[in-house]
Amino acid sequence: MKKLLVTGAGGFLGAAVCQAAIRRWQVFGVIRTHAPGARLQAVYRADITRRQDIFRVLNEVSPQAVIHTAALADPNACQTDPDASWRINIEGAVFLAEWCAEHTVPLAFTSSDLVFDGLHAPYRESDAVNPVNRYGEHKVIAEEQIRRIHPQAAIRRMSLMFGNAPSPRSQPLSRILKQGRSVRLFVDEFRTPLFVEAAAEGILSTLNYPGVLHLGGAERVSRYQFGMTVAAAVGASPQLIVPCFQKDVPMPAPRPSDVSFDIGLARSLGFHPPILADCFSP
Ligand SMILES: NC(=O)c1ccc[n+]([C@@H]2O[C@H](COP(=O)([O-])OP(=O)(O)OC[C@H]3O[C@@H](n4cnc5c(N)ncnc54)[C@H](OP(=O)(O)O)[C@@H]3O)[C@@H](O)[C@H]2O)c1
Structure with a gap:
């Protein structure tokens, strides 16, 4: 090899x-x-x-x-x-x-x-x-x-x-929600x-x-929509996802609002990412 x-x-x-x-x-x-x-x-x-x-x-x-x-x-x-x-x-x-x-x-x-x-x-x-x-x-x-x-x-x-295993920098959202902890997520920040x-x-x-x-992924969603999808997929209460705006959470680095990708070129090369709902188990 x-x-x-x-x-x-x-x-x-x-x-x-x-x-x-x-x-x-x-x-x-x-x-x-x-x-x-x-x-x-x-x-x-x-x-x-x-x-x-x-x-x-x-x-x-x-x-x-x-x-x-x-x-x-x-x-x-x-x-x-x-x-x-x-x-x-x-x-x-x-x-x-x-x-x-x-x-x-x-x-x-x-x-x-x-x-x-x-x-x-x-x-x-x-x-x-x-x-x-x-x-x-x-x-x-x-x-x-x-x-x-x-x-x-x-x-x-x-x-x-995103993933389902902890990383050195963060806990996966699926795990946080399964533990019944709530999170604030942006309704005005879109990603794939x-x-x-x-x-x-x-x-x-x-x-x-x-x-x-x-x-990038198959779907363009706000961070809030992402959280709602994860909550539904792992059987957590949607009330754990608290909507907020970028301006509500001041951070040192400015954040662009929508950096979704067009992945047409990658798809033409055989890249087919799963839909979000298929990435989590209850
Ligand atoms: N995560 C995302 O959503 C995301 C999105 C877009 C692009 N990216 C890009 O994808 C790549 C991976 O990101 P990630 O989320 O996997 O980051 P990560 O979990 O923070 O991992 C980065 C790794 O780099 C190592 N590292 C940092 N400084 C180093 C140094 N001076 N010498 C040797 N190793 C060093 C760290 O080692 P230690 O932990 O041991 O310090 C860590 O294991 C990066 O290029 C990032 O910019 C990530």
Whole structure:
């Protein structure tokens, strides 16, 4: 089996990528602190912002493909610590692109729906980017740098993702609702939420498709509608979902209102995400 290296292997998406890949690849993980759940070929602790560290791992593993999911993925954290965001989200990505370009190794970089301003959804790959927060700005710069260094790289813009297992950053909504806890969710923020397991498959199955590709879910919903769908699917009371507006919850990072994706291109490549109601069990 060929060797695949996954950065952020203990993260929300990275762990799902590792889990999905182990049937087809020898999977090597790069972590900072959180370990992946899946049993990988080997796991390396390395800081992607340290060129020497990540090159040492890449040279030792000598992978035939790299999926880069490590990131400072919380927009509020990026807004309050833009230097950390720059180092992790741009410089770290550049180091990986440099190594992969030099060794002619396919690279998938995970970007975001937050490269857009939210005023012209649904967004296609050819639409102009215009981020409204630091996280989005840094993803745009990283995309540009990666394209320059490694023109064949796979740039995968991901919609908001959700899953049923806890991640280092958050508890799944399905679990919160099953515990009878209530949540406030925006009625004026629209996304095309994507089941993380489908996201992992989408990245793996399109590894050799170069350039930008939008991987989003099958439905455009507000965060509130999303919550109501999850509540119905897990048998929780709809009253646990408390509607609110973006303006009710001030946050460091401005948030675009609608960054739904048009996933027509991904569909034409065989990507068929499940509908939301099919992603949860009671
Ligand atoms: N989650 C979403 O809804 C969403 C939506 C759109 C795009 N994305 C993108 O998808 C990718 C994965 O996101 P995610 O939600 O899986 O994020 P996540 O759960 O926060 O995972 C990110 C991983 O990156 C690792 N990491 C951070 N800084 C590092 C460093 N300096 N060196 C090595 N590893 C480092 C973290 O390790 P530790 O935990 O050990 O610190 C963590 O495991 C990111 O590129 C993100 O921007 C996510």
